[in-house]
Every structure is written in structure tokens, then in C-alpha cells.
Amino acid sequence: MAADNEPKGKLKEMFTNKTLAVRSLILFYIWMVSSLVYYGLTLNVSNLSGNIYVNFVLSALVEAVGYVLAIFLLDRVGRRMVLCALMTLGGVACVLTVFPAVYAGGTADWSLMMLSLVGKMGSSGAFGVIYIFTAELYPTPLRNIGLGVNLTFSRIGGVISPFISDLGILVGGTFGEQALPLVVFGVTAVLAGGLALALPETLNRKLPETIEDAKAIGSDTKHKYKMRTEDQAESVFSVAFTNRE
Numbered sequence: 001m002a003a004d005n006e007p008k009g010k011l012k013e014m015f016t017n018k019t020l021a022v023r024s025l026i027l028f029y030i031w032m033v034s035s036l037v038y039y040g041l042t043l044n045v046s047n048l049s050g051n052i053y054v055n056f057v058l059s060a061l062v063e064a065v066g067y068v069l070a071i072f073l074l075d076r077v078g079r080r081m082v083l084c085a086l087m088t089l090g091g092v093a094c095v096l097t098v099f100p101a102v103y104a105g106g107t108a109d110w111s112l113m114m115l116s117l118v119g120k121m122g123s124s125g126a127f128g129v130i131y132i133f134t135a136e137l138y139p140t141p142l143r144n145i146g147l148g149v150n151l152t153f154s155r156i157g158g159v160i161s162p163f164i165s166d167l168g169i170l171v172g173g174t175f176g177e178q179a180l181p182l183v184v185f186g187v188t189a190v191l192a193g194g195l196a197l198a199l200p201e202t203l204n205r206k207l208p209e210t211i212e213d214a215k216a217i218g219s220d221t222k223h224k225y226k227m228r229t230e231d232q233a234e235s236v237f238s239v240a241f242t243n244r245e
Contacts, residue, residue, distance in 0.1 A: 090122020
């Protein structure tokens with residue numbers, strides 16, 4: 001019965017306030033790009049030189065490294081900076097693939113592979129961070145619906161990713177087949193990393209219970225919402241991972 005009395009937010013409430021609307025639009029883009037780059041780099045393994053099975057195993061290993069790195073830094077550096085750093089790292093690594101593809105041709109296949117793996121590591125870590133960060137930015141009445149809408153944009157990115165990975169079919173050559181998809185992933189990821197800096201930090205802050213609380217995150221009244229990290233983690237993980245599927 002208590003659950004029936006809890007406030008339930010509506011989708012339109014995410015856009016009735018300017019602060020929440022801007023944050024939501026930024027999160028929509030970051031979620032879409034996170035999924036686009038993550039699944040795109042996974043699919044792009046087949047476009048890289050070498051044994052496809054070895055490449056896939058290496059891709060899975062660096063993904064685990066990305067998650068461990070995010071877990072280690074999340075409560076030490078903060079959600080915003082970790083998300084920005086991982087997205088930017090992965091994006092820059094993907095963009096840099098244009099140089100060995102253009103200037104070294106097929107003699108620099110190993111460098112393309114390494115840069116792609118760095119990109120996968122960054123996107124994987126960022127994908128893990130964004131779940132927690134999003135749950136901490138929305139107030140209680142909008143938290144579930146906010147995660148749901150962001151997950152929808154994430155799926156849009158996942159739908160687009162195979163088409164980006166197959167850009168080499170249209171362009172051809174070493175650049176088109178190996179570097180062009182990575183450059184597209186990289187540019188979108190760097191932009192997402194920059195936009196993450198426009199979001200307020202939520203580390204060690206109490207989860208907002210009302211829209212006014214959510215607006216106060218990052219403002220001069222933010223000290224009212226401080227809390228212990230372990231209490232924050234316990235309340236957020238239950239929401240984030242319940243909605244992940």
C-alpha cells in the first residue's frame with residue numbers, strides 16, 4: 001500500500017523545468033553515443049586485421065578493464081569527470097586511427113587494433129558509469145521513467161551502430177574499412193565527453209527526492225544534499241541495475 005502512495009512522475013515533467021530539460025537532452029545524447037560506440041566497436045572487430053576470434057577475446061578483456069577502472073575511480077574522482085575522461089579517451093583513440101590508416105596503409109594494422117581496443121575500453125567504462133550517474137541526477141518521482149527514456153535513446157544508438165560499422169562497404173580501401181567507422185565513433189564520443197562536463201557532480205550527495213532537490217544539485221545549496229558514499233551506492237545500484245535489462 002505504501003508503494004501506491006509514492007509520487008509517480010510523468011514524462012512531460014522532465015521538460016517542464018529548464019534545468020531538467022537541458023540535463024535530459026545531454027543525457028539522451030550521451031546514452032545514445034555510449035550504446036553506439038560500445039556496440040559499434042564490438043561489431044567493428046570483424047573489420048580489423050588478424051584473427052577475428054583473437055580480436056574478439058581481446059575486445060572482451062579490455063571491456064573488463066574498462067569496468068574495473070570505472071569502479072576504482074568512481075568514488076575517488078567523481079561521476080562526471082570519470083564519464084568525461086572515459087568517453088574522451090575512447091573517442092580520441094578512435095579518431096587517431098585515421099593517421100595509421102592514411103599514412104601507413106596496411107603496415108600499421110597493429111596500431112589500428114590497439115587504438116580500437118583503447119576505444120572499446122573507454123566506451124565500456126563510460127557505459128557502466130552512465131547508469132549510476134543518470135539515476136543520481138533524476139528526482140525520485142522521475143527516476144524510473146528517466147532511466148527508461150534514456151535507455152530508449154540507448155537502443156537507438158545500438159540500432160544505428162551496425163550501419164556505421166559497415167561504412168567501409170560504401171567507401172572501400174583501408175581507410176574506409178578500418179578507420180572511417182572508428183573516426184565516426186570517436187567524434188561522437190569526444191562530443192559526449194565534453195557535454196558530460198555540463199552536468200553537475202553527484203558524488204557524496206543525497207539522492208534528490210523532488211524536482212526542486214534535483215535543480216539544487218550543482219547550485220549553491222548543494223551542501224544540503226550531502227551523504228555518505230556507501231548509502232548513496234546502496235540506493236542507486238538497486239535502481240540502476242533493475243532497469244538495465
